[in-house]
Amino acid sequence: MIEASVGQDGDNRAADVRTVQWLVLRIGIEPGGIDGIVGPRLIAAIRSVQERFGIEPDGRIDPGGATLARLRAAPARWADSSDWPEARKLASLHPQFRRQVVTLIDRLRDDGFRPVIVYGWRSVAVQERLFRAGTSKVTFSFHNAQTPDGLPAAWAADLVDERWYWREPDAHVFFRALGKAAKAQGLVWGGDWKFRDWAHVQGRRNAELAAVRRESGLS
Ligand SMILES: [Zn+2]
Structure with a gap:
Protein backbone atom coordinates (compact mmCIF):
# COMPACT_ATOMS: atom_id res chain seq x y z
CA MET A 1 0.00 0.00 0.00
CA ALA A 74 -9.94 0.59 11.38
CA PRO A 75 -13.52 1.33 10.29
CA ALA A 76 -13.92 4.30 7.96
CA ARG A 77 -15.30 7.49 9.52
CA TRP A 78 -15.45 9.80 6.53
CA ALA A 79 -17.03 13.18 7.11
CA ASP A 80 -19.38 14.46 4.39
CA SER A 81 -17.02 15.29 1.54
CA SER A 82 -19.20 18.17 0.29
CA ASP A 83 -17.66 20.14 3.18
CA TRP A 84 -14.09 19.53 1.99
CA PRO A 85 -11.98 22.37 0.61
CA GLU A 86 -11.87 22.57 -3.19
CA ALA A 87 -8.30 21.21 -3.44
CA ARG A 88 -9.31 18.12 -1.48
CA LYS A 89 -12.33 17.57 -3.70
CA LEU A 90 -10.04 17.69 -6.74
CA ALA A 91 -7.59 15.32 -5.05
CA SER A 92 -10.47 12.88 -4.53
CA LEU A 93 -10.93 12.37 -8.28
CA HIS A 94 -9.33 9.54 -10.24
CA PRO A 95 -6.09 11.04 -11.68
CA GLN A 96 -7.17 10.63 -15.30
CA PHE A 97 -10.58 12.20 -14.65
CA ARG A 98 -9.00 14.91 -12.49
CA ARG A 99 -6.94 16.20 -15.42
CA GLN A 100 -10.10 16.52 -17.49
CA VAL A 101 -11.95 18.32 -14.70
CA VAL A 102 -9.06 20.76 -14.19
CA THR A 103 -9.17 21.63 -17.90
CA LEU A 104 -12.96 21.91 -17.75
CA ILE A 105 -12.76 24.34 -14.81
CA ASP A 106 -10.13 26.43 -16.64
CA ARG A 107 -12.31 26.65 -19.75
CA LEU A 108 -15.37 27.71 -17.76
CA ARG A 109 -13.35 30.35 -15.91
CA ASP A 110 -12.10 31.64 -19.25
CA ASP A 111 -15.77 32.11 -20.17
CA GLY A 112 -16.42 34.19 -17.03
CA PHE A 113 -18.02 31.47 -14.89
CA ARG A 114 -17.07 30.66 -11.31
CA PRO A 115 -17.20 26.86 -11.17
CA VAL A 116 -16.89 25.03 -7.86
CA ILE A 117 -17.15 21.33 -7.09
CA VAL A 118 -19.99 20.36 -4.76
CA TYR A 119 -19.16 16.66 -4.70
CA GLY A 120 -16.16 14.88 -6.11
CA TRP A 121 -15.72 11.61 -4.33
CA ARG A 122 -18.16 10.63 -1.62
CA SER A 123 -18.36 7.64 0.66
CA VAL A 124 -20.77 4.78 0.14
CA ALA A 125 -22.38 5.76 3.47
CA VAL A 126 -23.13 9.27 2.15
CA GLN A 127 -24.36 7.76 -1.13
CA GLU A 128 -26.80 5.54 0.76
CA ARG A 129 -28.09 8.56 2.65
CA LEU A 130 -28.67 10.45 -0.63
CA PHE A 131 -30.38 7.37 -2.05
CA ARG A 132 -32.76 7.14 0.92
CA ALA A 133 -33.49 10.88 0.61
CA GLY A 134 -34.35 10.40 -3.09
CA THR A 135 -31.53 12.73 -4.19
CA SER A 136 -29.75 9.90 -5.99
CA LYS A 137 -31.20 6.94 -7.88
CA VAL A 138 -28.40 4.49 -7.09
CA THR A 139 -26.63 3.06 -4.02
CA PHE A 140 -23.28 2.99 -5.84
CA SER A 141 -22.36 5.76 -8.24
CA PHE A 142 -19.28 6.97 -10.10
CA HIS A 143 -18.81 9.39 -7.18
CA ASN A 144 -18.07 6.37 -4.97
CA ALA A 145 -15.26 4.95 -7.13
CA GLN A 146 -12.18 4.20 -5.05
CA THR A 147 -8.85 2.44 -5.19
CA PRO A 148 -8.93 -1.26 -4.25
CA ASP A 149 -7.66 -0.07 -0.84
CA GLY A 150 -10.76 2.07 -0.35
CA LEU A 151 -9.22 5.51 -0.96
CA PRO A 152 -11.01 8.16 -3.02
CA ALA A 153 -10.69 7.91 -6.82
CA ALA A 154 -14.01 9.23 -8.11
CA TRP A 155 -15.07 9.16 -11.75
CA ALA A 156 -17.76 11.81 -11.23
CA ALA A 157 -17.99 15.39 -10.03
CA ASP A 158 -20.87 17.83 -9.55
CA LEU A 159 -20.03 21.38 -10.57
CA VAL A 160 -22.02 24.56 -10.06
CA ASP A 161 -21.33 28.25 -10.40
CA GLU A 162 -20.61 29.53 -6.89
CA ARG A 163 -22.87 32.54 -7.48
CA TRP A 164 -25.94 30.44 -8.23
CA TYR A 165 -25.62 26.75 -7.35
CA TRP A 166 -28.81 25.15 -8.71
CA ARG A 167 -30.70 28.45 -8.93
CA GLU A 168 -29.30 29.90 -12.10
CA PRO A 169 -30.73 33.23 -13.16
CA ASP A 170 -30.99 32.52 -16.84
CA ALA A 171 -32.11 29.20 -18.36
CA HIS A 172 -29.24 27.08 -17.11
CA VAL A 173 -26.59 29.37 -18.51
CA PHE A 174 -23.84 27.73 -16.48
CA PHE A 175 -25.05 24.16 -16.82
CA ARG A 176 -25.32 24.38 -20.59
CA ALA A 177 -21.78 25.76 -20.75
CA LEU A 178 -20.70 22.97 -18.42
CA GLY A 179 -22.29 20.34 -20.64
CA LYS A 180 -20.68 21.72 -23.76
CA ALA A 181 -17.23 21.99 -22.19
CA ALA A 182 -17.54 18.55 -20.55
CA LYS A 183 -18.40 16.86 -23.83
CA ALA A 184 -15.51 18.67 -25.54
CA GLN A 185 -13.32 16.91 -22.93
CA GLY A 186 -14.89 13.54 -23.78
CA LEU A 187 -16.86 13.47 -20.54
CA VAL A 188 -20.43 12.36 -19.97
CA TRP A 189 -22.84 15.11 -18.80
CA GLY A 190 -25.82 14.35 -16.57
CA GLY A 191 -27.86 17.12 -18.20
CA ASP A 192 -28.28 14.83 -21.22
CA TRP A 193 -30.07 12.18 -19.20
CA LYS A 194 -33.81 11.64 -18.91
CA PHE A 195 -33.49 12.13 -15.14
CA ARG A 196 -31.54 15.38 -15.61
CA ASP A 197 -28.55 15.77 -13.35
CA TRP A 198 -27.40 19.19 -14.49
CA ALA A 199 -24.29 19.60 -12.37
CA HIS A 200 -22.95 16.09 -12.92
CA VAL A 201 -20.05 15.13 -15.15
CA GLN A 202 -18.39 11.75 -15.28
CA GLY A 203 -15.39 10.17 -16.93
CA ARG A 204 -16.90 6.77 -17.65
CA ARG A 205 -20.04 5.67 -19.44
CA ASN A 206 -23.03 4.44 -17.41
CA ALA A 207 -22.58 0.97 -18.87
CA GLU A 208 -19.22 0.79 -17.08
CA LEU A 209 -20.67 1.20 -13.59
CA ALA A 210 -20.41 -2.50 -12.68
CA ALA A 211 -16.79 -2.55 -13.90
CA VAL A 212 -15.94 0.55 -11.85
CA ARG A 213 -17.53 -1.08 -8.83
CA ARG A 214 -15.29 -4.12 -9.29
CA GLU A 215 -12.20 -1.91 -9.81
CA SER A 216 -13.16 -0.29 -6.51
CA GLY A 217 -12.92 -3.64 -4.74
CA LEU A 218 -16.69 -3.65 -4.15
CA SER A 219 -17.93 -6.59 -6.22
ZN1 LIG B 1 -23.14 13.67 -9.51
Whole structure:
Protein backbone atom coordinates (compact mmCIF):
# COMPACT_ATOMS: atom_id res chain seq x y z
CA MET A 1 0.00 0.00 0.00
CA ILE A 2 2.99 2.26 0.62
CA GLU A 3 6.44 1.59 -0.83
CA ALA A 4 8.52 3.32 1.83
CA SER A 5 8.22 5.05 5.20
CA VAL A 6 6.17 8.22 5.70
CA GLY A 7 6.42 10.86 8.42
CA GLN A 8 9.17 11.82 10.83
CA ASP A 9 12.55 10.90 9.24
CA GLY A 10 10.71 8.89 6.58
CA ASP A 11 11.49 8.50 2.87
CA ASN A 12 8.31 10.47 2.21
CA ARG A 13 7.68 9.63 -1.42
CA ALA A 14 4.82 11.77 -2.69
CA ALA A 15 2.50 8.88 -3.65
CA ASP A 16 3.02 7.24 -0.26
CA VAL A 17 2.46 10.50 1.60
CA ARG A 18 -0.80 11.02 -0.26
CA THR A 19 -1.93 7.50 0.67
CA VAL A 20 -1.15 8.16 4.34
CA GLN A 21 -2.94 11.52 4.20
CA TRP A 22 -6.08 9.78 2.96
CA LEU A 23 -5.76 6.92 5.46
CA VAL A 24 -5.52 9.35 8.37
CA LEU A 25 -8.48 11.40 7.13
CA ARG A 26 -10.44 8.17 6.59
CA ILE A 27 -10.56 7.57 10.35
CA GLY A 28 -11.48 11.18 11.07
CA ILE A 29 -8.09 12.73 11.85
CA GLU A 30 -7.25 15.91 9.96
CA PRO A 31 -4.00 15.48 7.93
CA GLY A 32 -3.78 18.97 6.41
CA GLY A 33 -3.53 18.90 2.63
CA ILE A 34 -3.83 15.81 0.43
CA ASP A 35 -0.79 16.96 -1.48
CA GLY A 36 1.95 14.37 -1.08
CA ILE A 37 4.02 16.72 1.10
CA VAL A 38 4.97 15.96 4.70
CA GLY A 39 4.67 18.82 7.17
CA PRO A 40 4.21 19.22 10.93
CA ARG A 41 0.46 18.79 10.57
CA LEU A 42 0.76 15.32 9.05
CA ILE A 43 3.40 14.20 11.55
CA ALA A 44 1.16 15.38 14.41
CA ALA A 45 -1.74 13.49 12.79
CA ILE A 46 0.34 10.29 12.60
CA ARG A 47 1.20 10.68 16.28
CA SER A 48 -2.52 11.08 17.09
CA VAL A 49 -3.24 7.88 15.17
CA GLN A 50 -0.53 6.04 17.08
CA GLU A 51 -1.79 7.33 20.42
CA ARG A 52 -5.29 6.24 19.54
CA PHE A 53 -4.02 2.73 18.80
CA GLY A 54 -1.68 2.58 21.81
CA ILE A 55 1.42 2.49 19.61
CA GLU A 56 4.63 4.35 20.52
CA PRO A 57 4.03 7.75 18.84
CA ASP A 58 7.16 8.17 16.72
CA GLY A 59 5.28 10.04 13.97
CA ARG A 60 6.29 7.59 11.26
CA ILE A 61 4.46 4.93 9.27
CA ASP A 62 6.43 2.03 7.80
CA PRO A 63 5.32 -0.46 5.15
CA GLY A 64 4.48 -3.63 7.06
CA GLY A 65 4.44 -1.75 10.38
CA ALA A 66 1.82 -1.87 13.12
CA THR A 67 0.48 1.64 12.54
CA LEU A 68 -0.30 0.95 8.89
CA ALA A 69 -1.97 -2.36 9.72
CA ARG A 70 -4.17 -0.73 12.38
CA LEU A 71 -5.01 2.21 10.11
CA ARG A 72 -6.13 -0.09 7.30
CA ALA A 73 -8.18 -2.30 9.62
CA ALA A 74 -9.94 0.59 11.38
CA PRO A 75 -13.52 1.33 10.29
CA ALA A 76 -13.92 4.30 7.96
CA ARG A 77 -15.30 7.49 9.52
CA TRP A 78 -15.45 9.80 6.53
CA ALA A 79 -17.03 13.18 7.11
CA ASP A 80 -19.38 14.46 4.39
CA SER A 81 -17.02 15.29 1.54
CA SER A 82 -19.20 18.17 0.29
CA ASP A 83 -17.66 20.14 3.18
CA TRP A 84 -14.09 19.53 1.99
CA PRO A 85 -11.98 22.37 0.61
CA GLU A 86 -11.87 22.57 -3.19
CA ALA A 87 -8.30 21.21 -3.44
CA ARG A 88 -9.31 18.12 -1.48
CA LYS A 89 -12.33 17.57 -3.70
CA LEU A 90 -10.04 17.69 -6.74
CA ALA A 91 -7.59 15.32 -5.05
CA SER A 92 -10.47 12.88 -4.53
CA LEU A 93 -10.93 12.37 -8.28
CA HIS A 94 -9.33 9.54 -10.24
CA PRO A 95 -6.09 11.04 -11.68
CA GLN A 96 -7.17 10.63 -15.30
CA PHE A 97 -10.58 12.20 -14.65
CA ARG A 98 -9.00 14.91 -12.49
CA ARG A 99 -6.94 16.20 -15.42
CA GLN A 100 -10.10 16.52 -17.49
CA VAL A 101 -11.95 18.32 -14.70
CA VAL A 102 -9.06 20.76 -14.19
CA THR A 103 -9.17 21.63 -17.90
CA LEU A 104 -12.96 21.91 -17.75
CA ILE A 105 -12.76 24.34 -14.81
CA ASP A 106 -10.13 26.43 -16.64
CA ARG A 107 -12.31 26.65 -19.75
CA LEU A 108 -15.37 27.71 -17.76
CA ARG A 109 -13.35 30.35 -15.91
CA ASP A 110 -12.10 31.64 -19.25
CA ASP A 111 -15.77 32.11 -20.17
CA GLY A 112 -16.42 34.19 -17.03
CA PHE A 113 -18.02 31.47 -14.89
CA ARG A 114 -17.07 30.66 -11.31
CA PRO A 115 -17.20 26.86 -11.17
CA VAL A 116 -16.89 25.03 -7.86
CA ILE A 117 -17.15 21.33 -7.09
CA VAL A 118 -19.99 20.36 -4.76
CA TYR A 119 -19.16 16.66 -4.70
CA GLY A 120 -16.16 14.88 -6.11
CA TRP A 121 -15.72 11.61 -4.33
CA ARG A 122 -18.16 10.63 -1.62
CA SER A 123 -18.36 7.64 0.66
CA VAL A 124 -20.77 4.78 0.14
CA ALA A 125 -22.38 5.76 3.47
CA VAL A 126 -23.13 9.27 2.15
CA GLN A 127 -24.36 7.76 -1.13
CA GLU A 128 -26.80 5.54 0.76
CA ARG A 129 -28.09 8.56 2.65
CA LEU A 130 -28.67 10.45 -0.63
CA PHE A 131 -30.38 7.37 -2.05
CA ARG A 132 -32.76 7.14 0.92
CA ALA A 133 -33.49 10.88 0.61
CA GLY A 134 -34.35 10.40 -3.09
CA THR A 135 -31.53 12.73 -4.19
CA SER A 136 -29.75 9.90 -5.99
CA LYS A 137 -31.20 6.94 -7.88
CA VAL A 138 -28.40 4.49 -7.09
CA THR A 139 -26.63 3.06 -4.02
CA PHE A 140 -23.28 2.99 -5.84
CA SER A 141 -22.36 5.76 -8.24
CA PHE A 142 -19.28 6.97 -10.10
CA HIS A 143 -18.81 9.39 -7.18
CA ASN A 144 -18.07 6.37 -4.97
CA ALA A 145 -15.26 4.95 -7.13
CA GLN A 146 -12.18 4.20 -5.05
CA THR A 147 -8.85 2.44 -5.19
CA PRO A 148 -8.93 -1.26 -4.25
CA ASP A 149 -7.66 -0.07 -0.84
CA GLY A 150 -10.76 2.07 -0.35
CA LEU A 151 -9.22 5.51 -0.96
CA PRO A 152 -11.01 8.16 -3.02
CA ALA A 153 -10.69 7.91 -6.82
CA ALA A 154 -14.01 9.23 -8.11
CA TRP A 155 -15.07 9.16 -11.75
CA ALA A 156 -17.76 11.81 -11.23
CA ALA A 157 -17.99 15.39 -10.03
CA ASP A 158 -20.87 17.83 -9.55
CA LEU A 159 -20.03 21.38 -10.57
CA VAL A 160 -22.02 24.56 -10.06
CA ASP A 161 -21.33 28.25 -10.40
CA GLU A 162 -20.61 29.53 -6.89
CA ARG A 163 -22.87 32.54 -7.48
CA TRP A 164 -25.94 30.44 -8.23
CA TYR A 165 -25.62 26.75 -7.35
CA TRP A 166 -28.81 25.15 -8.71
CA ARG A 167 -30.70 28.45 -8.93
CA GLU A 168 -29.30 29.90 -12.10
CA PRO A 169 -30.73 33.23 -13.16
CA ASP A 170 -30.99 32.52 -16.84
CA ALA A 171 -32.11 29.20 -18.36
CA HIS A 172 -29.24 27.08 -17.11
CA VAL A 173 -26.59 29.37 -18.51
CA PHE A 174 -23.84 27.73 -16.48
CA PHE A 175 -25.05 24.16 -16.82
CA ARG A 176 -25.32 24.38 -20.59
CA ALA A 177 -21.78 25.76 -20.75
CA LEU A 178 -20.70 22.97 -18.42
CA GLY A 179 -22.29 20.34 -20.64
CA LYS A 180 -20.68 21.72 -23.76
CA ALA A 181 -17.23 21.99 -22.19
CA ALA A 182 -17.54 18.55 -20.55
CA LYS A 183 -18.40 16.86 -23.83
CA ALA A 184 -15.51 18.67 -25.54
CA GLN A 185 -13.32 16.91 -22.93
CA GLY A 186 -14.89 13.54 -23.78
CA LEU A 187 -16.86 13.47 -20.54
CA VAL A 188 -20.43 12.36 -19.97
CA TRP A 189 -22.84 15.11 -18.80
CA GLY A 190 -25.82 14.35 -16.57
CA GLY A 191 -27.86 17.12 -18.20
CA ASP A 192 -28.28 14.83 -21.22
CA TRP A 193 -30.07 12.18 -19.20
CA LYS A 194 -33.81 11.64 -18.91
CA PHE A 195 -33.49 12.13 -15.14
CA ARG A 196 -31.54 15.38 -15.61
CA ASP A 197 -28.55 15.77 -13.35
CA TRP A 198 -27.40 19.19 -14.49
CA ALA A 199 -24.29 19.60 -12.37
CA HIS A 200 -22.95 16.09 -12.92
CA VAL A 201 -20.05 15.13 -15.15
CA GLN A 202 -18.39 11.75 -15.28
CA GLY A 203 -15.39 10.17 -16.93
CA ARG A 204 -16.90 6.77 -17.65
CA ARG A 205 -20.04 5.67 -19.44
CA ASN A 206 -23.03 4.44 -17.41
CA ALA A 207 -22.58 0.97 -18.87
CA GLU A 208 -19.22 0.79 -17.08
CA LEU A 209 -20.67 1.20 -13.59
CA ALA A 210 -20.41 -2.50 -12.68
CA ALA A 211 -16.79 -2.55 -13.90
CA VAL A 212 -15.94 0.55 -11.85
CA ARG A 213 -17.53 -1.08 -8.83
CA ARG A 214 -15.29 -4.12 -9.29
CA GLU A 215 -12.20 -1.91 -9.81
CA SER A 216 -13.16 -0.29 -6.51
CA GLY A 217 -12.92 -3.64 -4.74
CA LEU A 218 -16.69 -3.65 -4.15
CA SER A 219 -17.93 -6.59 -6.22
ZN1 LIG B 1 -23.14 13.67 -9.51
